[in-house]
Amino acid sequence: MKIVCSDCRYVGEAVEMKKGSRKKEIALWCCLFLPGLFYTLWRQSTDGKYLACPQCTGTRFRTLKRREWKEFERKGSLPT
Ligand SMILES: [Zn+2]
Numbered sequence: 001m002k003i004v005c006s007d008c009r010y011v012g013e014a015v016e017m018k019k020g021s022r023k024k025e026i027a028l029w030c031c032l033f034l035p036g037l038f039y040t041l042w043r044q045s046t047d048g049k050y051l052a053c054p055q056c057t058g059t060r061f062r063t064l065k066r067r068e069w070k071e072f073e074r075k076g077s078l079p080t
Contacts, residue, residue: 002064004078005053011072014061015054018043 003014020043029036042048052059064072072078 001051002069003051003053003061004064005056005058005061007058007060008053008056010053010055010061011064011078013054014051016049017052017057019048019050 001014002012004011020039025036025039025043028039050059053061064078068078
């Protein structure tokens with residue numbers, strides 16, 4: 001999905017991020033087996049994923065329309 005980030009002006013493909021943190025996952029695995037397992041499953045499920053800007057990992061962006069992307073490819077800037 002092509003996006004334009006409203007925080008850092010990044011234009012391009014959005015990346016898929018995982019919710020939660022790796023550290024928390026490992027900590028849970030070390031202390032308690034079951035919550036760790038559920039946490040891992042949750043992070044791997046589609047619910048645990050979201051799209052974000054690869055540059056600032058922000059989620060405040062809008063998706064680009066096909067026409068806008070073509071314009072960007074051609075001119076190197078977005079139509080205003
Ligand atoms: Zn950004």
